[in-house]
Amino acid sequence: MTAIYGHEAAPNHPAPQQHRVGLPALWFGLFGAPAAWAAQLISNYALMSHFCYPRDTPLASPTFGGVRPLAIVIAAVLLLVAVAALFVALHSWNATRYRRDSEHHEVAEIGEGRTRFMAMAGILVSGIFVYGVLMAGIPLIAMPVCQF
Amino acid sequence: MASTTAPVPLPERLTRIWETAPGLYGVLATVDHKVIGKRYLVTSMIFLLLGGAEAAVMRAQLAHANEQLLSPEAYNQIFSMHGITMIFWYAAPVLSGFSNYLWPLMLGARDMACPRANALSYWTFLMSGVFLYTSVLVGAVPDRGWFAYAPLTEAAYSPGLNMDFYAIGLTFLSVSTTVGAVNFIVTLFKTRAPGLSVNRLPIFVWGTLTTSFAILFAAPALTAACVLLYFDRRFGTHFYDPALGGSSLLWQHLFWSFGHPWVYIVVLPAMGIVSDLIPTFCRRPLVGYTLVALATVSTGILGFGVWVHHMFATGINATASSFFSAASMVITIPSAIAVFSWLATMWHGRPVFKTPMLFAAGFIVLFVIGGVSGVATAANAYDLQLTDTYFIVAHLHYVLIGINVFAVMAGFYYWLPKITGRMLDERMGKLNFWLMFLGFGVGFFPMHTLGLLGMPRRIYTYADGLGWGWQNMWITIGAYVFALGVVVFIVNFFWSLVNGAEAGSNPWDAPTLEWATPSPPPPYNFARIPIVASRHPLWEDRINEGTGRSVLETGPMLDKGRDTFGTTPLDAEPDEILRMPEDTAWPFFLALSVLVLAYGLLFGVIWLAAIGVVGLFISIIGWFMPSHEPTLTLET
Known part of the structure; x- marks a missing residue:
């Protein structure tokens, strides 16, 4: 702790539980799922575009027959990464559940420390992007590979 | 007898350190964020008025129907400049x-x-805007829309300087936005008050x-798009020319x-802005x-995965575009979270409908309507009908x-008392709101x-005979009522500068740090770092x-020079004292x-x-x- 917090009437450290959860876990919980979603979007778009519209002519069927299984495997792996990020965020949140910064109970409303904030943020972000990965997976199953 | 000198009071010492020199040099050399912020606000509002006049x-x-006020060429120029001005030179810079x-x-x-860098960001913003509008003086105004679809913008179809102004002007502006963005990121992760x-x-x-x-x-995507367009137009490259191996869709991908x-x-x-002022006027913290x-x-983040929904009608693979359709629908979730948080804050609080809160409430209504029509166009099949x-x-x-x-209007009514030291008039404010809100509804809903x-x-x-005439007249009336609301705001601003009640440091009884400073704040912001x-x-x-x-x-003074704390990125623990640079005209x-x-690039004049x-x-x-200059350390 730096001297500044030794000031008279100075506040407590903003991250009193930083020792309970490491930063890598917090960052993975926060950005693991968005990274998985971005990778899925790019790979899906690249695969479908490349094998269905290789040059100037749109095709009725892809030039590589295994494109759908390949895309589904990639989506499944990335879904696992996103779900893992969600669980890591949940774990971080549980690991910091004893801390309350005030009499208020609303974790989302009044601050409860930076560590718990990042953990909760990870839950929210991972939840949204797990859903995003699932949504982007629907066309892989429900639509023809090449449709114009 | 030795004379003793009375110590200079802290505010005076700090003022001497931080204030900008008077005169022309001070105008050109100031790096005070407050001066730069005010310049951004005024300049962007001037661009708003220019874009608004074009809309009128x-x-x-x-x-x-069959109105002949404008020729097709003039209309193309005016609707292009309206979009370019509003989107690039007003909407983002006003928030900056x-x-x-x-x-x-x-x-x-x-x-x-x-x-x-902050000063550079402003000057490049201003000068790129001047550059863009000099197109009017030479009669070569950009005329292919703010989206500038290739190949219509290629030299063969747009031979004048018009789209060169566009390509060079936007590249110029991107210097400003990029420098500004870097500055905000570094500021956030480096110069927060201890504990923040x-x-x-x-x-x-x-x-x-x-x-x-x-x-x-x-x-960078826009910059690349504009540079390639300039190359096509001036150096005979074919990045957007399908006949010679280029692709007109490349422009759309880069642009969108x-x-x-x-x-x-x-x-x-x-x-x-709305998230921060609603709690103030509801007397409670933001829910969620x-x-x-x-x-x-x-x-x-999701905003980077939706660009193809602007291109559903271009003939790309429907399966490929459906991924972007999915992302466009997912983005409704965070938007809905924000809306429900605002509503819950109002529900659980005691809303006081002063003018800023009125604009915030109006914002929520329009946000929801605009969001719903956005979800509609996110659906590939529906979008094809509406494109x-x-x-x-x-x-x-x-x-x-x-x-x-x-939101900007809400922000002005909320923070102008901090900036000018004077309250805006409430009666004119309410008139301002209702003219803009009703005018907007009348003008834009029928579209x-x-x-x-x-x-x-x-x-x-x-x-x-197409049945569009009366609705278009209705829209025009609404647009003019909306514009009248903007005029009321301008009148209110100038009237209040002279006649407005003194604001004091915290006229709204707001919770955040900016309200702990006097209105307007002194050059050094805080006499003691909070x-x-x-x-x-x-x-x-x-x-x-x-x-x-x-x-x-009673926090630290840091009164030995232009000093502020350097703090750690997450917890804002002080780890150094930063000596800030002096004013300079080099930016x-x-x-x-x-x-x-x-x-030089526009006219092709090498020298x-x-x-x-x-x-x-x-x-x-x-x-x-x-x-x-010697710098301080935390120990000293």
Whole structure:
């Protein structure tokens, strides 16, 4: 702790539980799922575009027959990464559940420390992007590979 | 007898250190974030008025069928400049104005982390705007829309200087946005007050931080697109020419992979404005702070995965485009989180409908309507029916006016008392709101039905007997009522500068740090650097937040020079004292050099471009000339 917090009437450290959860876990919980979603979007778009519209002519069927299984495997792996990020965020949140910064109970409303904030943020972000990965997976199953 | 000198009081000492020199040198050399912020606000509002005047002329042309007020060529120029001005030179810069002015005050710092870069950001913004509008003087105004679809912009189809102004002007502007974005990011992670950890930031700060990262990823795509366009037009390359191996869709991919994130760039800080002022007028903290903060970040990320929904009608693979359709629907989740948080805050609080709150409430209504029409166009099949109709015009104006302009107006009524020291008049404020809100509804809602009836966008007139005439007249009347509301705001602003009641430091009894400073704040912002204990430093006793209390009156002085704390990125622990740079005119000369370079490239005059390049290098050398002032350490 730096001297500044030794000031008279100075506040407590903003991250009193930083020792309970490491930063890598917090960052993975926060950005693991968005990274998985971005990778899925790019790979899906690249695969479908490349094998269905290789040059100037749109095709009725892809030039590589295994494109759908390949895309589904990639989506499944990335879904696992996103779900893992969600669980890591949940774990971080549980690991910091004893801390309350005030009499208020609303974790989302009044601050409860930076560590718990990042953990909760990870839950929210991972939840949204797990859903995003699932949504982007629907066309892989429900639509023809090449449709114009 | 030895004479003793009375010690100079702290505010006076700090004023001497931080104030800008008077005269022309001070005008050109100031790096004070408050001055730069005010300049951003005024300049962007001038661009708003220019874009608004263009819109007024367009609406006069469209009020009747077969109207001949404008020729097709003039209409093309005016609707192009309206879009370019509003989207690039008003919507984002006005938010940069608020951020520049407010960030150091909200963060408990004495200036932005890179004050000279901040000045450069403003000067390049101003000069790129001057560059764009000199197209009027030479009669070569950009005329292919703000989206500038290739190959219509290629030299074969657009032979004048018109689209060169566009390509060079936007490249010029991207210098400003990129420099500004870097400055915001560094400021956030380096110069917050001790204790102001990331979980205690105002939502407005989250909004601007998210957009700053978005700019770093999005702006290069536009710059690349414009540079390639310039190469095609001037050097005979064929990047966008399908006949010779290029691709016209390349423009659309580059443009929209920039363009859609840009939509969030111009709305997320605006949403932050509303998120921060609603608690003040509801007398309670924002419900779901963490959710709103991270919904902001999530929206910024998702915003990069939706650009193809602008291209559903281009003939690309429907399966491939459906991934973007899915992403466009997912983005409704964080938006809904924000809306429900605002509503819950109002529901659980005691709303006081002063003018800023009225604009915030109006913003929520328009946000929801614009959001719903956005979800509609996210559906691939539905979008194919609506593409290039007035439905899209309605949607984009609900988003850009509803979410940006209404929030900006709310921000002006909320923070102008801090900036000028005078309250705006409430009666004129309410009149201002109702004229804008009702005018907007009358003017823009019927565009939905016009679009569904099949009226295409970007047409300069239409035939009689299609059933569009009375609705267009209705829209024009609404647009003029809306414009009258803007006029009332301008009158209110100037009237209040002279006659407005004195604001005092915290006229709204607001919770965040900027309200701990006098109105207007002194050049040094805080006489003593605050030590922050909570998200609402000025409401701590009232809401019993946190276990400690913020230190606002007795914190460190840092009065030996232009000093502010350097703090750690997450927890804002002080780890160094930063000696901030002195005022300098080099950023101005650097921007001026870029302007000269831009004209050299525009007219193809090599020696003029060379002068610009030389000026640019001289300015950089002068800028980075080392200072020999001693710096402090935490120990001293």
